[in-house]
Each structure stands twice: as structure tokens, then as C-alpha cells.
Amino acid sequence: MKVTTKDKMLDAAVRLFHTQGYDGTSVRDIATKANVNVALVSYHFGGKKGLYETLVTQFLEGYLHVMKSELNRDLLSAKEQLLSLLRALLLYQTTNHYVARMVHRELTLDSILVRELMATYLRKEKHDFENVIRRGMRTGEFQKQPIDFIIIHLHTMVTMPYLSPHYLRELYQITPTEPYFIERYMEHMERWVKTWLCQTSKAMPSAYLAL
Incomplete structure (x- = not known):
């Protein structure tokens, strides 16, 4: 099954929240780990809070x-x-x-x-x-x-x-x-x-x- 951009961001966020905590993780951190444009986090989820x-x-x-x-x-x-x-x-x-x-x-x-x-x-x-x-x-x-x-x-x-x-x-x-x-x-x-x-x-x- 093809991994979507949203799936990549969700997976990246889970791992970062686990190791760095919610407050210690930025939108840019998530985008970098997921290898996507930082604007896509807001586009798909409305920001870090929405993703969480x-x-x-x-x-x-x-x-x-x-x-x-x-x-x-x-x-x-x-x-x-x-x-x-x-x-x-x-x-x-x-x-x-x-x-x-x-x-x-x-x-x-x-x-x-x-x-x-x-x-x-x-x-x-x-x-x-x-x-x-x-x-x-x-x-x-x-x-x-x-x-x-x-x-x-x-x-x-x-x-x-x-x-x-x-x-x-x-x-x-x-x-x-x-x-x-x-x-x-x-x-x-x-x-x-x-x-x-x-x-x-x-x-x-x-x-x-x-x-």
C-alpha cells in the first residue's frame, strides 16, 4: 500500500513526540523528518495541534x-x-x-x-x-x-x-x-x-x- 504524505507526517510526528515531547517538537522538525515541505503540515492538519x-x-x-x-x-x-x-x-x-x-x-x-x-x-x-x-x-x-x-x-x-x-x-x-x-x-x-x-x-x- 502506498504511503501518503499525510501518513509520512503522522509517522514522523509520533516518533518525535515520543522522543522529544509535544512542546519540544516543532512543525519544521516534523516536516524535516517526514521529508516534506513544512507548509504541508498546516495544509493537511492546520498545524501541530491538529496533527496531534x-x-x-x-x-x-x-x-x-x-x-x-x-x-x-x-x-x-x-x-x-x-x-x-x-x-x-x-x-x-x-x-x-x-x-x-x-x-x-x-x-x-x-x-x-x-x-x-x-x-x-x-x-x-x-x-x-x-x-x-x-x-x-x-x-x-x-x-x-x-x-x-x-x-x-x-x-x-x-x-x-x-x-x-x-x-x-x-x-x-x-x-x-x-x-x-x-x-x-x-x-x-x-x-x-x-x-x-x-x-x-x-x-x-x-x-x-x-x-
Whole structure:
């Protein structure tokens, strides 16, 4: 597939934002790395801010597309569907790890852009997670417990490795972009799903079930 001028600029911007930060990267830096005329950044994106927002929205649209594709696999049980979804989201972020880190860091801020992203994209993520969890509770695969807390756990487990890769590398010698990481991490998440979502209510703290 032919690489377009826009694609070249997006790829260059991702790498520069990753190494130099947003504020440390100029429009000229992006144009130079992409080997294009500096005026094309403004022509296609309206400037550096527009280019940055394009990267963020493209990533989140792809993230939601992955969720939708996995949730459309109706033949799977709720547990199988959830585990398949978690694996697919890890693979997507591994493939796009530079952008993933940038987006997850952006989402820790309080800005107009982030509020728009929350309303447009993260609310849909919450809705999709909620659907599969409610389905598992209806079928008896998952124990009934506070859904909001489950979603917080799931979102954190899926995004944390790509938000803080240096933390994992420096303290645990774990590289989130390596294939072995996904396999080991999925083993952990599968145990979490089985022991926390699927365990019997007798093993659950009564105070927690009452929430």
C-alpha cells in the first residue's frame, strides 16, 4: 500500500513526540523528518495541534473498532469474549505503542480535548465493557458485583503497561512490546477473570457484594 504524505507526517510526528515531547517538537522538525515541505503540515492538519489531535482520535477510533469486532463474536461465552477482547486490545496497543503511550498520558490531564475524548470515546469503551460483563452476569458465568469497579480494573490492566513502559522495564525487566509479555500477561488476566469474576459468591467478601 502506498504511503501518503499525510501518513509520512503522522509517522514522523509520533516518533518525535515520543522522543522529544509535544512542546519540544516543532512543525519544521516534523516536516524535516517526514521529508516534506513544512507548509504541508498546516495544509493537511492546520498545524501541530491538529496533527496531534488526529493521532489521538485515530488511535481511539482503532481501539473502539477492535472492541466492536471482538464483541460481535456472538458464539463465544462471555468469559471467552472478555478474554479475547483483552488480548486484542493488548495486541493493538503493542502494534501502536508509541501512540498508545502518548494517548494514555494525555488522558491523565484535564483539558477541553480530554473532556471531548472522554465523552466521545472512553464512554463507549465503558459501555462495551459493561455489555460483556452484564451478559456474563445474566448467563451466570460472572458473579454479580459492582460493575463500575470491574471496568476500572479492566481498563487499568489493559492500559497501564503502555502508559508506563519505562516503569516496567526499569523495575521488573519487562518489555510490553515483546510477544512473550502478552502471553504471560494474558495468563495473569485469565486467572484474574476466573478467580474474581467467575468465583462463587461464598468466596466473595459479603461487604463487597452488598455494594
